Amino acid sequence: MPNMLTLILQISVVLAVSRVVGGIFLKMRQPRVVGEMFAGIMLGPSLLGWIAPHFSAFLFPPLSLGYLNALSQVGVIIFMFLVGLGINPRELKNQSHTAVLTSHLSITFPFVFASFLAIYLYPRLSDNSVPFTSFALFMGAAMSMTAFPVLARILTEKNLLHSRLGTIAIACAAVADVTGWCVLAYIVLLVRATDAQKSTWLMVTGVLAFALVMLLGVRRLVRRFEFMYRKKGRLSEDAIALMVLLALGSALCTESLGIHLLFGSFLMGAIMPKEPQFVRYVLDRFEIIVATVLPLFFAFTGLRTNIGLVKGPEMWMYCALIILVATLGKFGGSTLAAWWTGMPVREAAGVGTLMNTRGLMELMVLNIGLDVRVISPALFSMMVLMALTTTFMTSPLLEVICPTRLLWGHTSSANNQEPVTATLGLELAGD
Amino acid sequence: MKRKSLNFAVGYLILVALPVLVFVGVLRSGRTLVAPVSVGGLWRIQANGENVVVLPCGEPLVVADSNFTILQSGKNFTLNFDRSVMSSTSGTVEGTIIRATILPAAKWAKGTRCDLARVLTLTATVDSRVNAHFLAGVLSVGDCPACALVHFRAVREEQAKASGVN
Numbered sequence: 001m002p003n004m005l006t007l008i009l010q011i012s013v014v015l016a017v018s019r020v021v022g023g024i025f026l027k028m029r030q031p032r033v034v035g036e037m038f039a040g041i042m043l044g045p046s047l048l049g050w051i052a053p054h055f056s057a058f059l060f061p062p063l064s065l066g067y068l069n070a071l072s073q074v075g076v077i078i079f080m081f082l083v084g085l086g087i088n089p090r091e092l093k094n095q096s097h098t099a100v101l102t103s104h105l106s107i108t109f110p111f112v113f114a115s116f117l118a119i120y121l122y123p124r125l126s127d128n129s130v131p132f133t134s135f136a137l138f139m140g141a142a143m144s145m146t147a148f149p150v151l152a153r154i155l156t157e158k159n160l161l162h163s164r165l166g167t168i169a170i171a172c173a174a175v176a177d178v179t180g181w182c183v184l185a186y187i188v189l190l191v192r193a194t195d196a197q198k199s200t201w202l203m204v205t206g207v208l209a210f211a212l213v214m215l216l217g218v219r220r221l222v223r224r225f226e227f228m229y230r231k232k233g234r235l236s237e238d239a240i241a242l243m244v245l246l247a248l249g250s251a252l253c254t255e256s257l258g259i260h261l262l263f264g265s266f267l268m269g270a271i272m273p274k275e276p277q278f279v280r281y282v283l284d285r286f287e288i289i290v291a292t293v294l295p296l297f298f299a300f301t302g303l304r305t306n307i308g309l310v311k312g313p314e315m316w317m318y319c320a321l322i323i324l325v326a327t328l329g330k331f332g333g334s335t336l337a338a339w340w341t342g343m344p345v346r347e348a349a350g351v352g353t354l355m356n357t358r359g360l361m362e363l364m365v366l367n368i369g370l371d372v373r374v375i376s377p378a379l380f381s382m383m384v385l386m387a388l389t390t391t392f393m394t395s396p397l398l399e400v401i402c403p404t405r406l407l408w409g410h411t412s413s414a415n416n417q418e419p420v421t422a423t424l425g426l427e428l429a430g431d
Numbered sequence: 432m433k434r435k436s437l438n439f440a441v442g443y444l445i446l447v448a449l450p451v452l453v454f455v456g457v458l459r460s461g462r463t464l465v466a467p468v469s470v471g472g473l474w475r476i477q478a479n480g481e482n483v484v485v486l487p488c489g490e491p492l493v494v495a496d497s498n499f500t501i502l503q504s505g506k507n508f509t510l511n512f513d514r515s516v517m518s519s520t521s522g523t524v525e526g527t528i529i530r531a532t533i534l535p536a537a538k539w540a541k542g543t544r545c546d547l548a549r550v551l552t553l554t555a556t557v558d559s560r561v562n563a564h565f566l567a568g569v570l571s572v573g574d575c576p577a578c579a580l581v582h583f584r585a586v587r588e589e590q591a592k593a594s595g596v597n
Contacts, residue, residue, distance in 0.1 A: 097435065097436075097439040100439075100443075101439060101442055101443060101446065101447070104443070104447045105446050105447055105450075108446075108447050108450040108451055108454070109446075109450060111450070111451075111454050112450040112453050112454050112457070115453075115454050115457040115458060115461070116457060118457075118461065119457065119460075119461050119464065122461065122464050122466055123464055123465060123466050123467070123505070124505045124506070125504055125505040126466045126467075126505060127466050127467050127468065127469040127470070127471065127503055127505065128465070128466045128467065128468055128469050129469035129471075130466065130469075131462075132458075132461040132462055132464050132466075133458055133461070133462065136457065136458055136461055137458075140454070309504060309509070333446075336446065337442070337446060340438070340442045340446065341438070341439060341442065342435075342438075373471075376471075376502075376503060376504035376505060377502050377503075377504055377509075378504030378505070378507070379504060
C-alpha cells in the first residue's frame, strides 16, 4: 500500500510548483506547459535533489515513486487518447504539395542526421546490450517528433492557426507524430521481442491484427458516441466512463501485445469520430483530468532526469551536439522543403521553427526509450535538455524569424472552421 | 501546374527518397560498431563477509547485504549501494574491466573505525558476453598497503531498472 501522506504531499508540491512556474512562463510569453516541464526538472535531482538532498529524499523516497508513476501514466494515457482524437485524417488528405513534402522531409532529415549522430554516440553513450539499429532508429524517432499540442497552442496565441504557415505546420506535425509513434512502436517491439525471446513476426502480426480490428471494427462502433452527442447535445456520464474504459482497454491490449500502453490509447483516440463540436466537447470534459495529472508526469520525468550525469566538457559537448543535430534536422529539413515548394524563405523558416517544437511528446518518447533501455540515463538527460531547449526557443525564434505581421498577407480565408487541434492546444497545453 | 508537379516530384526524389537510402546505408554500416560492455543493473556481491568486515570502511558493505546498482551511460557509470551505506560513486568501463572508487557515507561511518577519507577501490573484470551475468574482482583500500585485498564475485540479478530515479 502506498504511504498516502507521502503521495498526497508529493501531488500537492508538484501541482503547486507547476502552477507557479507555469505562471512565470506565461508572463515570459511561453505556453504554460513549457513552464510545467521545467517545474518537473526542478523537482528532480537536477535542482531540488542537488540543493536540498535530504528534503528531496524525504519528499520523493524511491519506494514511493512507483505510485507517482502509475498515477502519471493514467494521465498520460488519457492525454494520448486526446492527442489521437485531435488528429483528423481528412485535414491531412487535403494538404498541398508543400505539406506533403515538408511533413515527409521533417521526418527523413532528422532520421538521417540522427543516424550519423548515432554512429558517433553509440560507442560513447550506449552499451553492447543495445543493438545499433535500435539505438539509431530510436534517436531518429525521438528527433523527428513535434509537439502537436504545444504547436497548436503557440499558433493559437499568435493568431496564426488559419494562416498558410499554421495549417501546414499542424498537418506536418500530425504526420510526423504518427510516423514517429509507428517507428517507436516497431523499436519497442524489437527490443521486447529480444528480451522476452518471442518471435518478432508473431508480435508484429498481433499488433497488425489489433490495428485492423480497431480501424475496421471498433471504429464503426465508436461512431455511436457522436450520434449520442448529436441527439442530446451532450454525453452521459456512462458514455464518458465507457470512453475512458475503451482508452484504457486499448492501452492494455497494446501493452500485452508487446508495444507500449500509449500506442493503444493514441489509436483509440485516432479512430474516434472527428466532428469538430464533438471533439471539442470531449476535450472539455477531460481537460481537468489532464491538467491535474500531466504535471505529475513532468515531475516523474524530472525525477529521472539528472543533469549531474552530464558532467565534464566532453559530456556537455555531446549534449550541445544533440541539440544542434536535432535542430538542424527538424528545422533545416522543414525549412528546405517549404522553400522548395515555393514558400518565401522567412515563412519557410517559420514552418521549420514550429516543427522544431518537441515539448511533452518528446518527453513521452524519451521515457519509453529509458523504460526499454534503448538509451542510457545520461543520454536521457541530454535528450530532455534538447526537448526543453527546442520547445523554449520556438516562440521567441518565431517572432524574430517570422513576425506575425509578415504573415497577415498569407492568412487563408478558406478554412473558417477552427481545427480541433487548436482546441487541443488551448485546453491541454496551457491557459 | 505541370512545372509545379515536376518540381515536387524532383524534390521528393532528392530530398526524401535519397535520405531514406542514406539512412539505410548508415544503419548497415553502424552494425560493425562496438559499444562498451553492458554492466548496468542490480548486482549481488558474493564475498566472504568476514573478509569484507576486516577492511577499513568495509563494514557498511555487509550491512547493505552487499547489493549495488549500476546505472551505465557508455563508458561511465554511477554505482549506488543499497540503503545508501556508501556515497553514490562513479566509475568507468575500459574493455571488460570496471573501476570505481567508493567513499563511505557519513551516517554509516559514525562510531566505526572508518575514516571518511578512506577510499575503497573496486576493480573487476566482467565476462565479455552481451548482458554478462558475472563479474570477478577485488576490493582494496587506498593508501593502506597493509590492508588485505578482498576478492569477490558478483552476480547480476537484473538489468538496470529504468523506472526509478537516477
